[in-house]
Amino acid sequence: MEKEGKKCFRIPKDAEVIFTNGKQVSIAMLKANWEAENKEPEVDEITYLEKSIKDLEEKYGRPLEEVFGNKTIKELTEADTDASVWWSYKVRLASAKSSWHK
Numbered sequence: 001m002e003k004e005g006k007k008c009f010r011i012p013k014d015a016e017v018i019f020t021n022g023k024q025v026s027i028a029m030l031k032a033n034w035e036a037e038n039k040e041p042e043v044d045e046i047t048y049l050e051k052s053i054k055d056l057e058e059k060y061g062r063p064l065e066e067v068f069g070n071k072t073i074k075e076l077t078e079a080d081t082d083a084s085v086w087w088s089y090k091v092r093l094a095s096a097k098s099s100w101h102k
Contacts, residue, residue: 046100049093056086 013028043051059082060067068083 045096046093049089049096052089053086053093056082056089 011027013026013031015027016024017027017030018024057063064083064086071083
């Protein structure tokens with residue numbers, strides 16, 4: 001098999017890698033482990049938003065309502081960018097929760 005002028009070889013799934021410590025591991029096992037380690041976790045929107053809000057509040061050590069008070073988006077500085085993200089997460093979370101419970 002060739003790919004853009006480069007030769008590629010298929011390694012049989014039953015082939016084994018022998019490590020310097022003498023341990024033998026099949027290519028199939030190495031592939032399965034790699035896929036498991038690199039699999040994207042499946043997270044629903046509510047879980048994602050709750051975690052994102054919690055992460056921002058932990059970053060600032062308190063709820064962002066206390067950090068930014070009643071500032072409008074136009075009054076926010078570069079340091080306040082997290083607040084605009086946080087506000088959007090809060091709105092999306094409320095919407096997702098109300099849709100979820102219907």
